[in-house]
Amino acid sequence: MNNSMHIEHPRSVHRRGFRAWSLALAVVIGAGSVAVNAQSTTGHVFGMAPAGQTITAKSTTNGLNRHVKVDDKGRYTLGALPVGVYTVTLEKDGHAVEQRSNVKLVVGRGINIDFTCPQGGCAQSTGNE
Template sequence: MGSAVIVVALSIASSLSPTAAHAQSTTATIFGQAPAGETVTALSSSGLHRHETVGEKGHYRIGSLPAGDYTVTLEKDGKTVDSRANIALIVGRGAEVDFACPNDQCATSQNR
């Protein structure tokens, strides 16, 4: 009788959808490299905007963005210094958007 219970339990477990155990993502991420300390802003075609300060190692990440088309800008002292248009975000995926760094060094001098 014990083996019958195990067989039933295994068949129930195997019939569960594999997605039932994992939450589905409904957002996307923009990430990349840029000069440390500067600001990166993501602006969607629907008007949503989010910004992030680039970390000391020259990396940034803007998460929890709805799918859609974005313009990503690099700002220094509140002024746009570079921009990338038509960045398409797909649910559950990320888009890498890198910006040039002086002398190919994005990190601050103390973190190189």
């Protein structure tokens, strides 16, 4: 009987070690898949617009509303937007100047939307022409 106890003890230690490694591996694999899933559920909008103006993207799917200023070279990017349908608007002094509706963001992709400001509705603030 003593011999059988002696033999079972190392096995139970071995089994606990195996369970610990299995659990650790499952956590690592699970964490990796969470990160991949988080990255794969967004898209982005980018483009050119008059410098200093504001671009707003409003989701018609979930109500999310994000905005960004156009940089001094006339570029903008609204990144990490959840996939869905958006209305993207060029704004000057808080008022809509130009708008694009039904912009569909696809997983992992970007959509280029350039704004030109019709009838000189928003003069560029850089003076470089």
